[in-house]
Amino acid sequence: MKKNAKILICYNAPVSVYSIYNGKPDSEKSSAVDLSEYSFADQINNIKEILSEEFSFVESFAVDRNIKNFINKLKEFNPDAIVNFIESVEGITNYEYCVAGLFELMDIQFTGNTSITLGNCLNKERTKIILSSYGILTPRFQILEIDQKVTPKSIKLNFPLIMKLDEEDASIGISEFSVVKSFNELKKHYRFLSETYNKKILLEEYIEGREINVAILNGNVLPPSEIDFTGLPEELPKIVTYEGKWIEGSEYYNFTKPVCPAKLSKKMKSRIEKIALYAYTVMNCRDYARVDIRLSKENIPYVIEVNPNPDISPDSGFVRAASAAGIGYDELLKTITSFALERKKNDSLIQAI
Numbered sequence: 001m002k003k004n005a006k007i008l009i010c011y012n013a014p015v016s017v018y019s020i021y022n023g024k025p026d027s028e029k030s031s032a033v034d035l036s037e038y039s040f041a042d043q044i045n046n047i048k049e050i051l052s053e054e055f056s057f058v059e060s061f062a063v064d065r066n067i068k069n070f071i072n073k074l075k076e077f078n079p080d081a082i083v084n085f086i087e088s089v090e091g092i093t094n095y096e097y098c099v100a101g102l103f104e105l106m107d108i109q110f111t112g113n114t115s116i117t118l119g120n121c122l123n124k125e126r127t128k129i130i131l132s133s134y135g136i137l138t139p140r141f142q143i144l145e146i147d148q149k150v151t152p153k154s155i156k157l158n159f160p161l162i163m164k165l166d167e168e169d170a171s172i173g174i175s176e177f178s179v180v181k182s183f184n185e186l187k188k189h190y191r192f193l194s195e196t197y198n199k200k201i202l203l204e205e206y207i208e209g210r211e212i213n214v215a216i217l218n219g220n221v222l223p224p225s226e227i228d229f230t231g232l233p234e235e236l237p238k239i240v241t242y243e244g245k246w247i248e249g250s251e252y253y254n255f256t257k258p259v260c261p262a263k264l265s266k267k268m269k270s271r272i273e274k275i276a277l278y279a280y281t282v283m284n285c286r287d288y289a290r291v292d293i294r295l296s297k298e299n300i301p302y303v304i305e306v307n308p309n310p311d312i313s314p315d316s317g318f319v320r321a322a323s324a325a326g327i328g329y330d331e332l333l334k335t336i337t338s339f340a341l342e343r344k345k346n347d348s349l350i351q352a353i
Contacts, residue, residue: 005341006057008079010099010110011044013062015090022242023175025192043313047333051083054334063099065090074106081340082110083333087309093122093168096309109344111336113308117284121308124166124202127283134282136275137302139294144201150190152183157205162239163189166200169307171242173197176252179206179237207294207302211240212262214276214291215310215321217332218339221273222321226262231255260320272301279303287339290318312336 044060052058061073063086082103089095097118103110113121120126128138142156143166155161160181165173173193180186186203193201215222229238232255244252264272276291283289283306290310294302310318314329322332 002056003054003341005055005080006077007051007055007059007081007083007337008074008077009044009047009051009058009060009083009085010063011060011085012088013064013090015064020196021172022247023173023178023193025177025189046314047083050330050333051337053330055337063089065095067102071102071106074108079108080344081337082108083337083340084110084112084309085312087169093172096122107347109340109347111340112287113285113289117286117308121283121306122167122169124164124305125200127306130282131279131303131306134278136279136282137300139205139207139302139304141202141204144190144203146194146198146200150187155183155186155203157203159183160206160208161186162204162206162237163193164202164204165193165197166202168197168199169309171240171245174239174241175243176236176239176241178241179239204304206237207296207304208238209297210295211238212264212272212293212295212301213258213317213321214272214293215288215318216277216280216285216291217288217322217327217335218286219277219280221277222318222327223261223324224264224269224272224276225258225260225317225321226264228257228259229255230257258317258320260317260324268295268299275301275303279306283308287336288312288318 048058048060059077061070063070084100084103086099087093087096089099097115100110100118101115104115120130125143128141131138140157144150160179162179163186164178177189180189190201211227213225213227227240232238233251236251240256241252243250244256247253272293276293279291280289285306285308288310290307291303292305292307294304296302310316312318312332319329319332
């Protein structure tokens with residue numbers, strides 16, 4: 001028997017705001033399909049069907065910057081819970097936490113993390129400061145401001161370095177050029193990133209080693225996954241790039257394959273899981289998130305990112321980890337939705353007292 005609940009699936013309407021997403025200078029428009037937003041939009045009907053098996057009323061809504069239209073939809077449908085898949089609004093990533101803030105202001109329960117957690121985790125600098133304040137190892141870093149005069153003396157870190165957009169996700173701007181081995185390479189790529197994206201840049205000491213992804217569901221650590229770089233040309237740095245995530249047929253897409261469960265010793269697995277769960281906790285995550293860790297050549301774990309809104313499409317790493325724990329895709333979606341409904345139930349009980 002279906003549960004009497006109104007569920008609204010919210011996702012970002014597909015759109016492009018950058019001429020270049022893959023972080024590659026002189027990049028030509030490729031004929032390859034970019035899966036970053038359009039693939040997920042195609043899956044919404046499937047998600048709607050799955051949730052309709054469990055709940056009596058399920059609708060979906062593509063969110064754009066027509067905020068009045070969105071608010072009217074929320075008032076009209078009056079959902080018991082929102083399944084929040086919004087990662088940006090018309091390509092603007094900072095609006096991710098603003099939409100969650102709107103749900104909070106309207107007192108509507110939603111899946112995933114709060115607006116504060118989403119905002120903190122989107123800002124890589126802030127995330128690293130918070131993690132470090134709790135004793136969690138993260139690579140040394142510094143911020144390069146937009147239009148900053150960059151000189152050899154202004155760089156306080158040891159090469160090689162990796163360059164990332166400070167407030168961007170989904171590996172936007174990450175390519176083989178992101179890892180720089182000299183000041184000249186850094187200056188050249190800094191100019192490209194600044195002119196292309198007009199955002200602050202995070203410089204981070206590059207940890208050469210294994211990359212482990214740890215999915216966490218409601219405080220429970222799922223089997224860790226490892227990115228297998230076997231087959232990637234030697235001259236390319238072993239990192240997860242935009243092309244590796246979203247451009248089918250690219251070298252990075254072909255040769256950055258996740259392996260789950262990761263082959264780790266019992267001791268190392270336990271250590272990584274404890275660090276990941278601690279990072280999840282100190283960033284005030286809830287429901288689900290993914291913690292990315294780099295193992296140095298000395299097997300020292302460094303947290304490189306906390307993703308509070310990871311992709312949970314059927315072929316994503318999070319779903320793969322859930323499957324390794326015996327949780328099917330349908331069950332995962334229904335479970336995550338139930339977290340928001342449980343919060344609504346608790347709110348109602350509190351109001352009744």
